[in-house]
Amino acid sequence: MDILEFQNELFQAGKESGFTEMEIYYSSNKSLSVNVHKQEIDEYNIAETGGVSFRGLFNGQMGYSYAEKIDRDSISLLLEEALSNAMVLEIEDGEDLFEGSKEYPPNRPFSEELEQVEADKLIEAAFEMEQTAYDLDDRVQLVQYCYLTKNISEIFIANSKGLHCHEKTAYVSGGLYLVANDGQSTATGGESDYTLTEFSKLNFKKIAKKAVDEAVSKLGADSIETGKYPIIFRDSTATELIGSFLGLLTAENVQKGYSKFAGKLGEQVAGENFTLIDDPLMKDVPGYITFDSEGFATKCKAIIKNGQLMTFMHNRKTAKKDGVESTGNAMKSGYRGTISVGPYNLYLEPGNRSLDEMISTIDKGILIVELQGANAGINTVAGDFSLAAIGFLIENGKVVRPVDQITVSGNFFDLIHNIEEVGSDLRILGSVTSPSIKVKPLLVSGNKTE
Structure with a gap:
């Protein structure tokens, strides 16, 4: 049963049960990872996680529920649980259903090539990367870990008010961490890289060389x-x-009184050469996403521009409290997670x-x-x-x-x-x-x- 079919049947059953508004949030993550050690497979993991959350309005009260399986048996369970707790929960500000943004940027093309990468290809690349590290310098004492990971993730948010957002992404990442020793001192080095499009874009010899150079340069x-x-x-x-101070720029922490930036919008909080941008629409980066975890369209914005504090990062709830529009920074750790605030691709210009x-x-x-x-x-x-x-x-x-x-x-x-x-x-x-x-x-x- 695919997620669109599941959504249609769930909403139809929910309507028949008396729910006037309904929303689902579906997320899934499939990963294949290998870790090699001395030209042998040290770890081999296949993991699949995910599920769906449901929230629905019944007699003016919002009910919530969760399910791991996307099948017809889950539909009645979701509705029964949501109906049960709708009687005891009150709607919080910003927790109403969102009808969606007027328009959304296009999704990034999904790499079917990466989705089809098999385990033996990951293992072969990991062996190559590890062996390259040993061959490059005799002072490389031990490659502590050397890994390759393929990850396929999917997010789908839809509700009865017209919201419909779907994103599927693929990436492969690889890296290693090693120890070098010259007989008198010991040092470590590591390196990693990723691709979102083609496996051939990962240069495993280059990754190994950077890790070796890093470790050897620290000796003595x-x-x-x-x-x-x-x-x-x-x-x-x-x-x-x-990154350690990033939480100070979320409206969530500002409103709780946890940030020294509170009350400083429009003020100079850094030097003129300090411009901090959150751009979820930058091409070819892991954080590319056209909608946030509430289905709000994302956009590029300067959080701090030339040292001036321009905005805090908002979700719908924090934005409503401050009387502004969401910045598209709602975040959710998974289908069971609660909505928070955070960056998708924040960088110093x-x-x-x-x-x-x-x-x-x-x-x-x-x-x-x-x-x-x-x-x-x-x-x-x-x-x-x-x-x-x-x-x-x-x-x-x-x-x-x-x-x-x-x-x-x-x-x-x-x-x-x-x-x-x-x-x-x-x-x-x-x-x-x-x-x-x-x-x-x-x-x-x-x-x-x-």
Whole structure:
């Protein structure tokens, strides 16, 4: 029974049972993943999750229910459960059914090629990636894990008021994490990549080389003298730092009093070179989606533009409370999840200078490539952070040696005012991304006397 047939029969039965308004939210996820270790299959997993949620209006009260199976037996169960709890639940603001946006952007073409990728192809690629890592450098001691994953996901939202949204996506991702040792020191490195269209676009030798280069470059690291240093947060660490404070820009947290950005719409909250964009319609990125989890059409918008706070991210409920329109940022973790707020493809707008060009402008500073302890070392309310870090010492515009056993400290709200340059190396891998950023001197604590 396909989801459209299921929806039609459910709504017809619901109407006969006395429901005046009805909605379903269907989600499914199918994944095939392999993990290899020393040219043998270490893990092989096939997983399929999903189901449907139903909500319906009965005598002015909203009832809710869930089912894992999409079949006729589930229809009566969904209606009976929703009818039962409709008697005791009250409708909350923003929980009414949405008739849909006036128009929607086109869906991204679904890759049938990726859907047809077989397990043996994933295994072969993982073996190639792992072996390449060992062949590239004798100092690669161990590839701790090497994986390939194929994922097919589908979302369908429809209701009796005319809403009808459907999206099906496919992607394949791969990566590895390894340990290098030179006899005196040990370092780690990892890399990953994905494709949304063709399997051949994944370059497994390139992925392996980046992971090996990362690990080997950190060998022989030592600490530095405590002091204030100009800092470059490389793209991955800039992403981690900015992502840690992302919740402060959701209307949900603002309305609960959890955000320091509350009451600052239209004000300058960062430097003029800080523009934060959420663009769910950017082509060829994982977060592409034409509608949010409430069926509201998504759009590209600047959350912060040239340092000015333009908007918070909203779903329908938070938007109604603030008297504005939803920004299309409703999110739901699955068919059983509740509606929250979050980004689909949020990124810091890149600048024009490469990472190497930014490095060349520093007389003595630090390039940070890894942050540790974010869960304990960041205070999102006050903005203070103190994080263990690994990176490279820069002298006279060049990277001279790796550094570890250091802690970098600062305040996020000060930092976004003190970004001197934003790099051009934006590489979108997830829902939040930043290029490398060069910031004014921060306190770096080390244990070395020079």
